Amino acid sequence: MKHPSGYALIRRHLRRYPHTLRQHLLQELNRLVTYEPVIGIMGKTGVGKSSLCNALFRSEVCAVNAVEACTRQPQRVRLRFGNHFLTLVDLPGVGESVTRDGEYRELYRDLMPQLDMVLWVLKADDRAYAVEEQFYQDVFAQFSGPIPPVLWVLNQVDKTEPAEQWRWLSAQPSALQAERIAQKQQAVARQLQIAEQDILPVSVRGRYRLSRLVEAMITRLPKQARSPLVPHLQNGYRTEAVISTASSSFGDAVVEVIDKVIDLAPLPLVARSALHAVTHTVARAARSLWGFFFG
Structure with missing residues (x-):
């Protein structure tokens, strides 16, 4: 020991x-x-799942390459820091064909009890989230057992129009962008029928509000999973709070x-x-x- x-x-x-x-x-x-938290990462290809994980955690999280997108098994990445382990599960399904829904329902039925939390990554500049809505209603909302807490990560908000107004030095949106990000948050909450405070706007490139996301994770994770997550966090996110x-x-x-x-x-x-x-x-x-x- x-x-x-x-x-x-x-x-x-x-x-x-x-x-x-x-x-x-x-x-x-x-x-x-020695509890090992298990966090599921969801979202369509290209929403920035790997770069988000690399921004949050100390160990490099390798990108799951496009070839593997056709395998319908979840890809597991096990991070180690000292004596502590953290498992990230890249969950398949979102944005694929509707015909696979039954298959995914089965997969998630088995997986759900193992997950301490799901980070569902959305792209802020996507026009609509019909695919996510369908998948969430079909697979999550229909799930009979207890569902792990889901945090919706609205990623790449620096691309919110007018994108050229993003303030890189202060890592902040312009007033107009901030207004549009808030509108986007409301729209997503309405469409997916989820609470607005469960939607967290972030930007990895713009170094925006990642510490907010970490605080939300620590607050929403089950008690036993909170402390073992901390050693894996990048220095800046191991805040007093x-x-x-x-x-x-x-x-x-x-x-x-x-x-x-x-x-x-x-x-x-x-x-x-x-x-x-x-x-x-x-x-x-x-x-x-x-x-x-x-x-």
Whole structure:
């Protein structure tokens, strides 16, 4: 196990727990620390999926070449940073023939439970999103199980007309572009029948609002997937806000794990409530040791 110092400090806080319980808790804690988030990336070819991933993450995400577009299996890319792994799944389907819908429904039925989040990349200068709408209604909206959170990424907003007005130095749209980007956001929300705040306008080339996207990801990911994502982020996106959300979620996840383990243990009621009382000290310790595990 890496980070002996972090685990040793946690172990010290677990002294009051019975030995078998302590071992179980350390196992569960290790599972939280080594959790591997799985993020699905969707969008038609040419919407800038690879460049978006390369802008967000430290490891190079190689482009999935055009030849593979005809294979209907999702392409998986596993990123590694230190002891932490992150899997990106390039999801097929959008913009292909309608005849394959049944096939994709099957594929997504199997995949959906494995995904912690979907980033659905749209091109800001596309005229319409009929294909995405159809696919979302057919495959996602019809899905019977729980759906992972979907963030819609409106990419390449620097191309919004009048494109020549983009302010490269300050990495900002002009007033007119900003107005049109907002209109586009509203139009997409209406067409796809999704919440406007789930649509995030970004530009990789224009270095625009990528940190907003990262903050949205950290907020919307399931608790256990937040912290393990952080080591993979490019330096600039590991902001105070991101780290604070991640570390407090880690504390919460630790509380949930401890409570679950205590409740399942064959303990007398008095012992159980005494242990529950210590839980929050352990969670506090976990929060303060966040940097040991994910820093």
